[in-house]
Amino acid sequence: MEIKPGPLLANINTPADLKKLSKDDMLQVCDELRQYIIDVVSIHGGHFAASLGVVELSVALHYVMNTPYDQLVWDVGHQAYGHKILTGRRDQFPTNRKLNGLSGFPKRSESEYDTFGVGHSSTSISAALGMAMASHYKGETDRQHIAIIGDGSMTAGMAFEAMNHAGIEKSNLLIILNDNGISIDPNVGALKEYLTDITTSHTYNKVKDDVWNLLGKLPVGKTFTRGMATKLTEGLKGMVSSSSNLFEALKLRYFGPIDGHNVTKLIETLQDLKDIPGPKILHIKTVKGKGYELAEKDQTKWHAPGLFDKITGEIVKKTFDVPQPPKYQDVFGHTIIELAEKNDKIMGVTPAMPSGSSLKFMMDAMPHRAFDVGICEQHAVTLSAGMATQGMRVFCNIYSSFMQRAYDMVIHDVAIQKLPVIFCLDRGGLVGEDGPTHHGCYDIAYMRCVPNMIVSAPMNEAELRDLMYTAQLESNKLPFSIRYPRGEGVMPEWRTTMKAIEIGTGRKLKDGEAIAILSFGHPGNFAAAAIRDVKKEGINPGHFDMRFAKPIDEAMLHEVCQQYPKLITVEDGTVVGGFGSAVLEFMATHGYKNDVTILGIPDALVEHGTPKQLYDQIGIDANGIANTLRKVAQKQVMIA
Template sequence: MTNFLERLKSPGDLKCLSLGELKQLAAEIRERIVETVSRNGGHLASSLGVVELTIALHRVLETPRDQIVWDVGHQAYAHKLLTGRLDRFDTLRRLNGISGFPRRSESPYDSFGAGHASTSISAALGMAAARDTMGGSEKVVAVIGDGSLTGGLAFEGLNQAGALKKDLIVVLNDNEMSISPNVGALASFLSRKMTSERFVRFRTGTKLLLGRIPRFGPGLLGIVQRAEGSLKGFLTPGKLFEAFGFEYVGPLDGHSLEDLIETLENVKRLKGPVLLHVLTKKGKGYPFAEESPALFHGVGPFDRATGMVKPSRERADTYTTVFGNTLVEMAEKDERIVAITAAMTDGTGLTEFARRFPGRFYDVGIAEQHAVTFAAGLSCRGLRPVVAIYSTFLQRAYDNILSDVCLQNLPIAFALDRGGLVGEDGPTHHGAFDLSFLRPMPNLAFMVPRNEEELRRAMVTAISHDGPFMFRYPRARSEGLPLNGTPEPVPIGRGETLRGGVDGVIFAVGSMIREALAAAERLEMEGIRLGVVDPRFVKPLDRELLVGAARRAALVVTVEENVLQGGFGSAVMELLEEEGLMARMLRIGLPDRYIEHGSRSELHAACGLDADGIARRIRKVVGADTPVACTPRARFTRG
């Protein structure tokens, strides 16, 4: 049997294949995606769901001249296979391999980098406006899922696109809406016929003719337009998009290559903004993913034959699991606790909470800004909201945290999952900036627990604190500590000395505590005796503990899984400056660049954030200069 995927040199070759050959190609693409993701992990269900749509887009368009902008990008595996990356596809999400998301630096076919949701329409509209400014004629297509359409940014893009009337095609990939087969088939037929070149010419000519008839023309035109709108409104949700100024087409069967190709050929000839609505099934072609699309949305390595995710060698729960279980325990005792997430119920460990307390759980969709301000409203009425959002996605709600929460000093607990390096999802998903962008906010307390017991204590502290409280934890297995009894709250801003030393001190937070302790043990065997302190909080800092340790130390080292600019190390430097101390310091953290994808252990080693890397940096400093103890900084004054 011919392997069409292996024979493809570029997307242009799709135009030479028959419909039957394209269907075989779709099966080959699904096979390659399942094979690779079963080994490497990745976003399986979403990519399997858009195989036919991807083939149809590249068949009809002239890519890369025509631009395809993928929203989020976790559905772009078929796109990568069709655009020259077949020979590298086995490196997907691995260190130095191809990304799991579209990247402009990776291929000219990747028109816009992605990783966060709801950006495609705005980006595509910008490209269309630039095309018109520069006198181009290429087509611009945004592909957005129904989940991403819950984000406010998507509606902002729709609003301006309808107002500007640019030639723009938005493909709504809908894998949630339920439309009966008969209605869907009729709507598909009407969409194909009503977008044909002949019908468009007839409709345009008829409207012009009716508009010119004296006295009766405008009335007749209104009747025709209302009849057309009523028919489409009865069969489809198109009125919403037409209110934004779009020509609505659909819904179509997103797995019918015949319908997709014919309709796209028609749609690309239309002028102005067009929204093409296609219905797809997540996990299409792999039964286990079809049955459990949430499990196979973002999945680790699994057994293809059984669909079973391969168990981790580590027996400890993840920090996410500890968080979810502890929140259920707390909610059983405190009816004020409510939980909020932004389309990440499973990812944030809130599935059991949602099941146990459906009236106290809110999934707001991909709308982080709304989630934060919604929590502020709940808090104003006496509830204790817990907002669980990945660190990288909370960046989208910066102003809401600053103005709606911290300014009003509202008691809200923020659980920042995926704090630090997340691994294979890469730079768009690393939680590398939260310590820096949140630390300057007044009224905010920010704790970084070092293990699962400290995480539980952070949660209890957050609920009892009368103000905004952040705590972050990594995408990782916990240390396997026994979790018994009710955790005790931690005094705000109180740290802990974990190890003594006479040659210097390491201040480390969160996941870096274990690495710092291991580095200190290795250095002690070389005669370098360093203490290790867990400040617990990056804000407020334990002034007494840290300043006291710094006064006695020949070297102060800070270690954090965050960018150095404005992070924990910067906070320590500011503290020592306020105290008039001139410390010999070494700050260790993430470098000033976007960190690529790979396993957490590989990335920690590459960034010097494992025990070996920390010891190496300290060894180099200690060997380079003669230690000088902290001394009062006479020329420094505060005023």
């Protein structure tokens, strides 16, 4: 189905085309841009509500600023669809997040208008400040550097670190705070209340506007200087409200809040701010999902709804004739409640992903024992460590790729102190359309090298429950990592009786001949399917579900190495330093010379596409494993 843009948008191929239009035309451009995003995402999928909320800002920025010379950094990239459409990618936009299509996030290799790659949050101010400082050094005093950051992203320590530095630099930096009260789930914490205070302080805003209007009419001469004017302004603001002090104490000139959906006001404000040098912040109020009523009412649901009927709002759902397995995240969400009902020491912590991780179930059922701490992974880990010192059994649930942001805390605050924090790493492996910023490639390797860390992965829902049960037992005295993939498992009847697993033990699934597959985690199901595929060809490999990459089951590995000359390891993590490497290290230590093939995520960035496409691409789906079995079996025959 061909999706046609409106008449004005159809002729905007670059921001230069946008600038040919009048300021009055921008209202229509915004309407057409918003409708085009709705039309494309409803049919092709993708993130939705965030970009609708910044349509006017996207138009105003490209209308006023001289992009790409003036540099925009979007934080996070969910907001950037309008930006992409206005910068030469309108006709490609239906390929967004598809294999070999546009990335769902700004990407430097995709366009000169994408000045910085952003998939995670809270990096924009640091990046834009770095650009601004480099421009200042090069003498590019006319160059603008703009960081567009959501209020949810402002909760991360990195954003505060960057603002703290920005205030002492003379570089030309504009921070635009897009305040809509929500990231994916509703924002939490004191900053949310603080921004509300600024926005609702009518006295402060009226006096501030009156002061600036008055100063614009006063003569500037020997008796009344601009410096005196600034002091008067600051004094009046201090009398009326303390709310402005946070940003201004960091030496950022604060402007706003203004209506982020008034494109005319945005254009006029941005034009004025271009003439004010140094670091400054513009606070705009927006509505996530603006222009699509259902998205405005339920912003979490419409963050990335999948395909939907844009008229009725009905989200397209797959229908099945038989019961389907649950998502791993939901198994976690229900299981932690079961465990917490029996163990009053259990707590849950997540950094701003209660829906994505399904900790929301526990937050609803036990609000005093489950916490969303905002977009701050470092804090989440050390908070969990603090709870653990007091005897709590904390399940710290973080996406695998997000845990990378808290790695120092894992080592310094948890592992060195041998605190039994339980890390449930969701989205392990290839997550699909979000691409390389979100793939959970590295956690097996980066957790495995940390002393005192237990590293595990379930092959199915029952094993996830058993690992969670084992980790919270008093007998476990060490940090415990449990990683599992995005999406569905394999067991429709998943509510199994939980039992303890001896830490560091695997299980033999099948005896075989000549070849053994050692699998770690969910890809064991791909291996089992591959074994069934090659059975009719006379290939009969053994299969071992290892469950632990650390400590690894040495007794089982001795048995395997002595019985099978050919080994294939399978994991959905990087082959560099991962589970396969652990097997090789064991073999080297004990002098084994078996022929080993390691299957996993290669030492290269895997781009975006559906998980099925990507696992096929790297050869660890059932078909890829079956092909590897055929090659290894053929090699065995040739040698014999």
